[in-house]
Every structure is written in structure tokens, then in C-alpha cells.
Amino acid sequence: DDTNTPQPYAYGQEFSAQDIDNGLAAAHTGQAEYGHGTYVAGIGAGNGRAVGHFQGVAPKSDIIAVAFDFTPDLVPRLSHAIEYIFAKAQQLGKPCVINVSLGDYFGSHDGTDLEAQYISNLINLQSGRVVVASAGNIGVMYPIHLGRFSTAGDTAFTWFRYNAGYPGAYIQVFADSAELTSIRYSIGADKVNPYYEYRGAVNFAAATASLNLVITRNLVNSGNRLGIVQSLLTKNNGVYSLEVFVQADSTDYFWRFTTTGNGHYDSWSYDWAFDTLPSPGTYPPMAAYIPPDTLQSIITSIGCLDNVITVGNYFNTDRHLDVTNTLQISPLDQPRNLAANSSRGPTRDGRIKPDICAPGHHILSCGVLTLIPGMISAQPYKVALGGYHITGGGTSASAPVVAGIAALYLQQNPNANWSDVKSAITGCAMQDQFTWGPLPNNAWGYGKADAFGTLTNCGPVNIHSTLSVSSMKTYP
Numbered sequence: 020d021d022t023n024t025p026q027p028y029a030y031g032q033e034f035s036a037q038d039i040d041n042g043l044a045a046a047h048t049g050q051a052e053y054g055h056g057t058y059v060a061g062i063g064a065g066n067g068r069a070v071g072h073f074q075g076v077a078p079k080s081d082i083i084a085v086a087f088d089f090t091p092d093l094v095p096r097l098s099h100a101i102e103y104i105f106a107k108a109q110q111l112g113k114p115c116v117i118n119v120s121l122g123d124y125f126g127s128h129d130g131t132d133l134e135a136q137y138i139s140n141l142i143n144l145q146s147g148r149v150v151v152a153s154a155g156n157i158g159v160m161y162p163i164h165l166g167r168f169s170t171a172g173d174t175a176f177t178w179f180r181y182n183a184g185y186p187g188a189y190i191q192v193f194a195d196s197a198e199l200t201s202i203r204y205s206i207g208a209d210k211v212n213p214y215y216e217y218r219g220a221v222n223f224a225a226a227t228a229s230l231n232l233v234i235t236r237n238l239v240n241s242g243n244r245l246g247i248v249q250s251l252l253t254k255n256n257g258v259y260s261l262e263v264f265v266q267a268d269s270t271d272y273f274w275r276f277t278t279t280g281n282g283h284y285d286s287w288s289y290d291w292a293f294d295t296l297p298s299p300g301t302y303p304p305m306a307a308y309i310p311p312d313t314l315q316s317i318i319t320s321i322g323c324l325d326n327v328i329t330v331g332n333y334f335n336t337d338r339h340l341d342v343t344n345t346l347q348i349s350p351l352d353q354p355r356n357l358a359a360n361s362s363r364g365p366t367r368d369g370r371i372k373p374d375i376c377a378p379g380h381h382i383l384s385c386g387v388l389t390l391i392p393g394m395i396s397a398q399p400y401k402v403a404l405g406g407y408h409i410t411g412g413g414t415s416a417s418a419p420v421v422a423g424i425a426a427l428y429l430q431q432n433p434n435a436n437w438s439d440v441k442s443a444i445t446g447c448a449m450q451d452q453f454t455w456g457p458l459p460n461n462a463w464g465y466g467k468a469d470a471f472g473t474l475t476n477c478g479p480v481n482i483h484s485t486l487s488v489s490s491m492k493t494y495p
Contacts, residue, residue: 061385076423332379379417
């Protein structure tokens with residue numbers, strides 16, 4: 020039955036609170052993504068009624084939840100979801116905070132893509148609109164970023180690998196217009212199994228030569244084709260995107276991306292080769308190898324917008340009582356310290372992200388009722404005392420903490436705009452022995468979110484006029 024399809028989107032189903040209470044949305048159990056949305060919503064706005072001591076940050080909030088479909092296609096679902104929620108809030112005459120605990124790492128990382136710009140315009144359209152996004156969960160754990168200053172006569176290269184998901188080998192490179200115009204690039208092949216051997220490369224070509232054109236070249240060694248190399252360059256808001264796809268004739272090759280000429284570019288991919296690499300002693304060309312790094316691991320698109328509050332995460336605690344009333348202690352957790360998987364900035368164009376950090380690792384929040392019995396049976400240590408909440412973490416958990424703070428701020432100041440809210444949160448951020456600096460920086464942002472400080476203009480609580488105070492000392 021598609022009678023509840025919201026317009027003008029022509030897909031999805033809409034259910035009111037009464038519809039949900041009447042069982043009309045029974046098919047939506049919350050099990051999608053293992054209850055990720057339920058868990059996140061509980062942190063931001065859970066009312067605490069199930070057990071009594073697991074309230075979210077803004078427990079009296081009204082909730083509009085949109086279940087996200089991660090199926091790859093051309094539908095701009097995120098912008099539709101944000102537009103839909105803002106429109107509903109406007110109909111209700113209420114300010115609105117949208118928490119986005121999702122994202123990916125592949126794109127220009129500067130907020131110039133069309134979807135990010137559309138969402139940015141929605142935020143700017145009127146006051147009372149705030150979007151909070153998770154920073155990402157790669158942190159310094161996995162090297163997906165390649166950022167290079169290319170020079171004339173350069174022979175440095177980086178391998179990218181075959182990916183069966185395409186199938187083929189694919190990379191996407193981003194650069195400002197002025198940084199790419201002098202760069203020339205080549206794609207080569209190295210045999211890596213069962214031995215290392217350079218097999219050849221296509222000629223260097225100007226990176227800007229394929230603007231809005233698909234250029235196809237054969238990579239050949241002694242008359243034998245190794246692969247078909249296709250390149251496409253596009254330009255959006257002054258940012259070039261160079262895409263290279265190799266239709267490989269063998270999966271025994273790694274593919275070289277080599278540049279020469281002066282300029283700078285960035286790329287993000289899980290397919291850049293960084294592990295089990297041969298030494299220069301084993302394979303001499305490796306003396307010129309540039310490995311990917313763990314810098315700039317922030318999510319792309321809206322997470323790089325100035326008018327979106329992007330949130331990193333630090334350890335909340337290292338212990339909790341499980342459903343059997345057993346104290347569970349995680350010895351590797353470091354309460355109050357930054358989590359290694361909290362993604363770091365800056366944006367591709369050098370702006371600081373994340374904006375703020377909040378507790379996100381080892382957080383207890385709502386579990387899905389249909390999943391909890393199985394967890395109690397197989398992993399009781401993950402279920403909290405009372406049997407309704409589970410432990411988890413990441414920037415998906417820290418973002419709704421800040422979204423809850425933003426909701427409380429808008430409750431006080433319903434006509435505030437995104438800038439007011441962001442300034443209140445970042446301007447009243449807390450610093451301690453864990454927030455290494457100087458701040459702001461691309462790991463902690465402005466520091467740790469301080470809800471009390473945000474709601475009191477960074478000041479102490481007012482003392483009731485009838486209270487007699489003989490002495491007072493203040494501490495940081």
C-alpha cells in the first residue's frame with residue numbers, strides 16, 4: 020500500500036505517531052542497520068521512561084525520523100530527507116535540529132558538491148534550522164587519503180588496486196582549477212603476483228585535456244593489452260574532478276598513478292595500496308612510492324559545510340553494568356580521551372573540521388526490542404541493566420549529543436539561526452588535559468561540547484536571591 024507516499028518525492032511511506040501506535044508501521048521494526056537509527060535517536064532525544072535513567076540529551080523533543088535507504092542510485096535521498104523534516108517542522112511552527120549520523124568518504128571534501136549546496140541553502144533559508152553531522156569513524160585507523168604536491172620532473176607514484184565491486188580499478192582525484200592546469204598524469208601497470216615487474220604505462224596527458232570528455236586508451240606491453248584506461252574530467256564550482264577507470268585484463272596487476280608538473284591534488288579511496296608493499300631493496304621503483312595517509316579522514320559533502328556542526332568523539336566511560344548486573348570493564352577504553360577512530364580534518368580547502376567533540380565511545384542507548392533477546396542470549400555483556408539499552412559508539416553517537424544540546428538551545432532561543440547555535444556551542448567548548456592544542460584544531464575542533472556552558476552563555480548558574488552565601492570560590 021503506497022497511499023502514504025509523501026509528495027513531491029514519490030517514494031517512501033509516511034506514518035504519524037498515531038499510525039505507529041495503531042500498528043500501521045509494524046513492518047518497520049528498527050532492525051535496519053542493526054538498530055543504528057534507534058540507538059542514535061535515544062542519545063539525542065530518548066525520554067528515559069523504559070528504565071528511568073537512560074534519558075537522551077533533549078528528552079522532551081518531538082521526533083521526526085526518516086529511515087535512510089542506502090541502495091546506490093541517483094536519488095538525492097539525504098537532501099530529500101532534510102527538506103522533508105524542515106518542511107514538517109515549519110508546518111508545526113517549531114525550530115528544528117536534524118542529526119545526520121551517516122556519510123561517506125568519497126568526494127571533494129569541501130562542501131561544493133550539488134547536494135551539499137542544496138542542503139546548505141535549506142539551512143540558510145530561515146532561522147530555527149540546525150544540522151549536526153558525525154565526523155566519521157576512520158580517524159587515524161586506515162589510510163584512505165592521498166594528497167600530493169606534484170612537481171616538474173616528478174617520478175613519484177602511488178598504486179591503486181583492482182576492486183571486484185566495479186569490477187576494475189578506479190580512482191577519483193580533486194583539485195582547484197589553478198592547481199591542476201599544469202599537471203600531467205600517466206597510468207601504468209606493475210605485475211605483483213607471483214613477482215614484481217614494471218609492465219609499462221600510457222603516455223603522460225594533460226589532466227585538463229579530458230574536460231567533459233571520456234578519453235579511452237589501451238595500455239599495452241609488447242603488443243599485449245594489459246588494460247583499457249578511461250579518463251573523465253568534470254568541473255563544479257571551480258573544483259576539478261578527474262576520474263580514472265581501468266578495465267583490467269588481469270587481477271595480478273597494481274595500477275600506477277603518476278603525475279608530473281606543478282600543482283596539488285587530493286584523493287580518497289580504500290583502494291590505494293598501503294600494506295604488504297615491497298621494500299626498495301626488493302623492488303627498486305618503490306624508492307619513489309608515495310603511500311596514502313591517515314590525514315583528512317573527515318566525511319565528505321555536508322560534513323564539510325560551515326553551516327553544519329560536525330562532531331568528533333571521545334571516550335565516555337570504560338564500564339557499565341550489563342543485563343546480568345555484572346560490571347563490564349573495557350580496559351582499552353580511555354575515558355575523556357579522543358577516540359582513535361574519530362575522523363580528522365581539515366577540509367580539502369583547509370578549513371577546520373570537526374567543529375566540536377562530544378562523548379561518543381561506550382555510550383548506552385536504546386536497543387531494538389526484537390533484537391535484544393538474541394543479544395542477551397549471545398552477547399549479554401552488550402546489553403545494559405534493565406534489558407532495553409545496548410552499548411555502542413562512534414561519531415554516530417557523539418553527533419546526537421550535540422544535536423540534543425542544539426535542541427535545548429533552540430528551546431531557549433527559538434529564533435536563533437545556525438550561526439547563533441554553532442557559535443554558542445563552539446564558543447563555550449570545554450578544554451582539559453586531554454584536549455591537546457592549540458585549539459581549534461582538526462582533531463578536537465574547539466574542544467569538548469559543554470551543554471551547561473552553552474545554555475548559560477558560558478557563565479555560572481544564577482544563585483537564588485534568598486540564598487545567603489558567606490564565601491565562594493570558583494574553579495576552572
